[in-house]
Amino acid sequence: MNLESRKLVFIFLFLLVGIVFIGRLFYMQVIDDKWIERAGEVAKRKIIIKPPRGILYDRNKQKVVANKTYYNLMFVEDDIKDFDTVAFSKLIGISVDSIEQRFAQIKKSLDRRTRSKKTGNDTVVNDYRTYLPHAFLKELSANEMAEIATELPDFKGFYEHAISMRDYPSPHGANIFGYLNEINATELNADRRFYNVGDFIGRTGLEKYYEFSLRGQKGVKVILSSARGKRVDNFADGKLDTNAQQGPPLHLGIDxxxxxxxxxxxxxxxxxxxxxxxxxxxxxxxxxxxxxxxxxxxxxxxxxxxxxxxYNDSLKPFYxxxxxxxxxxxxxxxxxxxxxxxxxxxxxxxxxxxxxxxxxxxxxxxxxxxxxxxxxxxxxxxxxxxxxxxxxxxxxxxxxxxxxxxxxxxxxxxxxxxxxxxxxxxxxxxxxxxxxxxxxxxxxxxxxxxxxxxxxxxxxxxxxxxxxxxxxxxxxxxxxxxxxxxxxxxxxxxxxxxxxxxxxxxxxxxxxxxxxxxxxxxxxxxxxxxxxxxxxxxxxxxxxxxxxxxxxxxxxxxxxxxxxxxxxxxxxxxxxxxxxxxxxxxxxxxxxxxxxxxxxxxxxxxxxxxxxxxxxxxxxxxxx
Missing domain, CATH: 3.40.710.10 (DD-peptidase/beta-lactamase superfamily)
Incomplete structure (x- = not known):
């Protein structure tokens, strides 16, 4: 084959490869939108918005079960800089050793067992991520949070997060209203579409009987995030977001x-x-x-x-x-x-x-x-x-x-x-x-x-x-x-x-x-x-x-x-x-x-x- 013929062959192959790539890109981007969806899955992240639980009123419209704001002290490990554990210990009132133990406890709590399909053996997988937020202290009252809030900016990577918990304006009717407790594994597996690990669920009383009504409906906020989970922007200007809906109030016959x-x-x-x-x-x-x-x-x-x-009281107040x-x-x-x-x-x-x-x-x-x-x-x-x-x-x-x-x-x-x-x-x-x-x-x-x-x-x-x-x-x-x-x-x-x-x-x-x-x-x-x-x-x-x-x-x-x-x-x-x-x-x-x-x-x-x-x-x- 002479030089001119070889040159034409190379040009033909080059053009053919280019046409194939262009056609494939056109197909992926214009005709087959699953690739757009895939790109969106990589970039999008859903944030679940928890609604406050429904309020309870007595027959005279007095509020008998309400919600009250508490706070979790959160941290993101990657954001912690120049951490002074001694000063932090004085601020939150626990020892330096307890701080280290708390970090270890949080990481350990995210261990989960998984079974290998190949070997059939259980292995421990840890879901802790240094770039995600975790609760260092939970359920701090407004007064407890106020005591540390002014100095909290000195500790990079730590911040406060408001949560809603139950409050009883009248300290009566405990046997009627019941209480909430963290969800257990059986309850979680029964309804993973609504609950997450650490959520609270009605354990006794009206809180348990009317759980599916009181809990309301969760909302969703869709955001764009980086590969490391950092929020970048709202997705589609919030068009895919849904509002959380508080559970309906329960009006009781109780006086x-x-x-x-x-x-x-x-x-x-x-x-x-x-x-x-x-x-x-x-x-x-x-x-x-x-x-x-x-x-x-x-x-x-x-x-x-x-x-x-x-529970151990001989007079059985729980009974x-x-x-x-x-x-x-x-x-x-x-x-x-x-x-x-x-x-x-x-x-x-x-x-x-x-x-x-x-x-x-x-x-x-x-x-x-x-x-x-x-x-x-x-x-x-x-x-x-x-x-x-x-x-x-x-x-x-x-x-x-x-x-x-x-x-x-x-x-x-x-x-x-x-x-x-x-x-x-x-x-x-x-x-x-x-x-x-x-x-x-x-x-x-x-x-x-x-x-x-x-x-x-x-x-x-x-x-x-x-x-x-x-x-x-x-x-x-x-x-x-x-x-x-x-x-x-x-x-x-x-x-x-x-x-x-x-x-x-x-x-x-x-x-x-x-x-x-x-x-x-x-x-x-x-x-x-x-x-x-x-x-x-x-x-x-x-x-x-x-x-x-x-x-x-x-x-x-x-x-x-x-x-x-x-x-x-x-x-x-x-x-x-x-x-x-x-x-x-x-x-x-x-x-x-x-x-x-x-x-x-x-x-x-x-x-x-x-x-x-x-x-x-x-x-x-x-x-x-």
């Missing part, structure tokens, strides 16, 4: 002033107070005694400081007594027995029974000549006779088979009042109580080896029957409503949307409305007439209907129980009080309920002697 008053009355006592608005099922107060200041559980620092102390404590109801249970007897027509309003104390013990009172008197006097033998008629109706010749039929019927009635089943309240930690049934006693005694005489203690709310204080208060609401109720609930509206749908469903007991008048009469007389067991529950100018109970306690002093509603003709509040180891229900539980009802209905207490007597009483010291 925080009533809640605070209930906690005050229950100081130095163990037990519960639950108050409900009968017409809606909204919980007005739910006291678990002893309680604690919910601010004690705000943030990791406080949780580490206080959790173990509260949700209104929801989970299952107690024998004592004589308040007679109300429901009377209603079942009337509905089953085994008695009439005017049926009387003798107070035969050889059958079951009782106190001295006039004869219970009708249902209303039996409630007013709280006659034990009356309910022995009455419940025997319910259980042993003679539907079978064998008393054992007959008792099984009767108890099954009785159980169905109890469940229609929400007993023996777990309530659907908008909080966790609920228990169902115990309504013993045929299977229960067959397990204990064997099939057809028991009858009414075996289980007669249930007639007066002893034996195997157990209710939670929430169920006791709801029973009072059902009586106030002549037989129906709405599931007790804490949140009356999520934003402007109202409560959850399930709280708008009217539930009816199996007892017809006309049977409730006579038991209301008996409850009114128990409070307002001679020989009534609940005289200490009286309120001037307000007609209270109530029923005392004294729940036997094999481990010590009996428990004091009372349930009531008021006013009689237009009930605004239904309440149950349970004071552990306090004795007769009329002595302690009844006046506590009276004070709570008066506080709610009148806004003030007229009988200061009654109030001071309750405030002065210390049952915990007696236990110790």
């Amino acid at each position: 925080i002033d009533l809640q605070a008053y209930g906690e005050k009355l229950m100081e130095n006592k163990l037990g519960s107070v639950v108050a409900i608005e009968p017409s809606t099922g909204e919980i007005l107060a739910m006291v678990s005694a002893p309680s604690f200041d919910p601010n004690m559980m705000v943030g990791t620092r406080n949780i580490r400081k206080n959790y173990r102390k509260l 949700p007594r209104p929801l989970a404590a299952e107690y024998p109801p004592g004589s308040i249970f007679k109300i429901i027995q009377a209603l079942v007897g009337l509905q089953e027509e085994v008695i009439t309003e005017n049926t009387g029974f003798p107070c035969t104390q050889s059958l079951v013990g009782c106190h001295n009172h006039p004869p219970a000549s009708n249902v209303a008197k039996s409630i007013q006097y709280s006659c034990n033998p009356y309910y022995y006779h009455l419940v025997k008629r319910i259980i042993q109706q003679g539907k079978e010749k064998s008393i054992f088979k007959d008792a099984a039929i009767g108890l099954s019927l009785w159980e169905t009635y109890m469940k229609s009042f929400g007993l023996g089943i777990k309530p659907e309240t908008d909080i966790f930690g609920l228990r169902s109580g115990v309504i013993p049934n045929v299977e229960f006693y067959n397990h204990w005694y064997g099939e057809y080896r028991w009858a009414f005489s075996t289980i007669r203690s249930n007639s007066i709310g002893q034996g195997e029957v157990k209710l939670t204080p929430l169920q006791m208060a709801n029973l009072a609401a059902i009586i106030a409503n002549d037989g129906y109720y709405y599931e007790p609930h804490l949140v009356k509206s999520m934003g402007d949307d109202g409560p959850l749908d399930k709280f708008l469903v009217k539930k009816k007991s199996m007892v017809d409305p006309q049977h409730f008048a006579v038991v209301k009469e008996g409850m009114r007389d128990a409070v307002n007439e001679p020989y009534g067991t609940a005289r200490r529950a009286r309120i001037d100018d307000i007609v209270v209907a109530g029923k005392t109970g004294t729940a036997q306690n094999p481990h010590g002093e009996d428990h004091s129980v009372f349930m009531a509603f008021a006013p009689l003709d237009n009930p605004k509040i239904a309440i149950a009080v349970f004071v552990e180891n306090a004795g007769f229900g009329g002595t302690w539980a009844a006046p506590i309920a009276s004070l709570m009802m008066e506080k709610y209905l009148k806004g003030e207490i007229t009988n200061t002697y009654k109030e001071q007597r309750i405030l002065d009483k210390n049952f915990i010291a007696n236990d110790e």
